Structure formats: structure tokens, C-alpha cells
Amino acid sequence: MANTKELSVEDKLRALYDLQLIDSRIDEIRNVRGELPLEVEDLEDEVAGLSTRLDKLKSDLESIEEQIKEKKNAIDEHKSAIKKYTEQQKNVRNNREFNSLTKEIEFQELEIQLAEKHIKEMKASIEHKKEVISQSHDRLEAKKSHLNHKKSELDAIMAETEKEENFLIEKSAEYQAQIEERLLAAYKRIRTSVRNGLAVVSIERGASAGSFFTIPPQTQMEIASRKKIITDEHSGRILVDSMLADEEKEKMEQLFAKL
Structure with missing residues (x-):
């Protein structure tokens, strides 16, 4: 496991988006159980x-x-x-x-x-x-x-679902360990403040996923450069470019397919 100090901004964004995909999958399992x-x-x-x-x-x-x-x-x-x-x-x-x-x-x-x-x-x-x-x-x-x-x-x-949930909980802990405390705390805070638990979202058709607010082209370019962590000014969510999101989704789908 990489040390948090060695992670580039891009690595941090990937780790955050992976964590989001894992946590969202756990949310889905728990939603099936519902009340x-x-x-x-x-x-x-x-x-x-x-x-x-x-x-x-x-x-x-x-x-x-x-x-x-x-x-x-x-x-x-x-x-x-x-x-x-x-x-x-x-x-x-x-x-x-x-x-x-x-x-x-x-x-x-x-x-x-x-x-x-x-x-x-x-x-x-x-x-x-x-x-x-x-x-x-x-x-x-x-x-x-x-x-x-x-x-x-x-x-x-x-x-x-228990086997899959336990596996995902372990994976969530592993990915959390890669992320520096300040960033992880921000991720958790955003997750609890938004209805669907999405703290990290990708850019879709010029707007953050699930939002109707268009992101300026200059900001979209900054997000795509993966040089700094940028949040959506309307929702506070952490933003990633769609290419990075697609790559991580494919990687996570392969992980989930093993279950």
C-alpha cells in the first residue's frame, strides 16, 4: 500500500473516487435491506x-x-x-x-x-x-x-449480501488508509451532508454528476489536469474528470466481479 506522502494529486483523486465507488456499493446493499x-x-x-x-x-x-x-x-x-x-x-x-x-x-x-x-x-x-x-x-x-x-x-x-458487504467494508478501510486524514475527513463530511452519499462525482456534459449547474470550461480544464483537488461551488462535492471516472469504474467493476 502506497504511503500517503507519496501520493500525487491524481493518485489521491483516484483513491477518493475508488473509495466513493466502494462506499456507494455498500450503500446499495444496505438500501436493499432497507428498513x-x-x-x-x-x-x-x-x-x-x-x-x-x-x-x-x-x-x-x-x-x-x-x-x-x-x-x-x-x-x-x-x-x-x-x-x-x-x-x-x-x-x-x-x-x-x-x-x-x-x-x-x-x-x-x-x-x-x-x-x-x-x-x-x-x-x-x-x-x-x-x-x-x-x-x-x-x-x-x-x-x-x-x-x-x-x-x-x-x-x-x-x-x-453479507459476504460482499464484509469484503467491501475491508476494501473501504484499505482505500481510506491511502488518503490523508484532512482529505478523508472532508470526504466523510460531504458524504453525510448530501442525500445520496456522493462526495466525489465526475463531470458529465459540462456539469457535476447529478447537478444542473454548468462548470466553466476553464474549471473543467483544471479538473482534467488533475493538479489540484477542486470542489463544486454549489454542492461542495469533490470533482473528477469523466476519463478518470471511467477508468476507475472499470477497475472497480473487475474487483466487484470477483465476488
Whole structure:
């Protein structure tokens, strides 16, 4: 690899344009994936959220069922107490004792009625929870299915492009190493500031690629001489002549064809 100090302006321009071609190819690969990785991530979050909610609903259901058991046990205890007090009434010595036991029996009967009312309310709550659980389960399964589909889609694209992307990332790093830091920083800054990521463009029909602003003939001659690095005054992009661009495109196409 050539030392950055030994590079002529032309070599720098070639290295920059090669880097642009490599980075643009990486951009294309990532554009194919598009929003898929984010979609998969969002779906994973939704599935996790629904799973947690479903677990909570099932836990609530178990808790209510346990409370119903406790109420039924309490009813049995109240019934036993009524039976005991009724038996005691047979052996009372006066009306006061009889009335006292009658009040106890009435209290136990009220407790039974209250427990039965609570059981009825809890059974209604169970039915509602079961309906919500069923709906949540169906929604969760639908989301899981959608997630699996999107994951398969992403995996297929990754399988096709991962090897090429990794190779290009390595090549991008190699070409970056040839370029002096100041110039590389400018390239990266321009790349992030323009919509299509093109920091280095060639002259096409008297204008910079993708621009409608004509470049003066004198400036075009300076660009073609490859003696200094010239930028487009309108977009700030680094400019190269079309012949250099065609040569580097051919060279890069041969590199990409090896993949």
C-alpha cells in the first residue's frame, strides 16, 4: 500500500473516487435491506411486550381462581359453624342463649351470601380475563408469525449480501488508509451532508454528476489536469474528470466481479 506522502494529486483523486465507488456499493446493499432490520427489532419488542402481558393475565387468572377456592373453603367453614350452632340450640337453657345462637347463625349465613356474591363477581372476571387472554394469544401468534416472516426475509438478504458487504467494508478501510486524514475527513463530511452519499462525482456534459449547474470550461480544464483537488461551488462535492471516472469504474467493476 502506497504511503500517503507519496501520493500525487491524481493518485489521491483516484483513491477518493475508488473509495466513493466502494462506499456507494455498500450503500446499495444496505438500501436493499432497507428498513427490515428496524422492522424486525420493532416486532421483537412487540412480541416481548405481548408475551409479558399474557403472562401477567395468566397470573391474574390463577390468583382469582385461588381466591375462589379460599371463598369456597370459607363457605364450608361457615356451614360447619351453622350446623354447630343449630345443634347447640337444642340444648339451650333459656331464650337469651337461643337468641344469641340465632344471631351467630344469621351472621354466618350473611357471610355465606357475601362469599357467594364475591365468587359470582370473580367468575365473571375470569370469563372476561379468559376472553382477553384468548385475544392476546391470537395477537401474539400473529405477531410471531409476522416476525418469523420478516426474519426469514432479512436472513435471506443477509445470506446473499453479507459476504460482499464484509469484503467491501475491508476494501473501504484499505482505500481510506491511502488518503490523508484532512482529505478523508472532508470526504466523510460531504458524504453525510448530501442525500445520496456522493462526495466525489465526475463531470458529465459540462456539469457535476447529478447537478444542473454548468462548470466553466476553464474549471473543467483544471479538473482534467488533475493538479489540484477542486470542489463544486454549489454542492461542495469533490470533482473528477469523466476519463478518470471511467477508468476507475472499470477497475472497480473487475474487483466487484470477483465476488
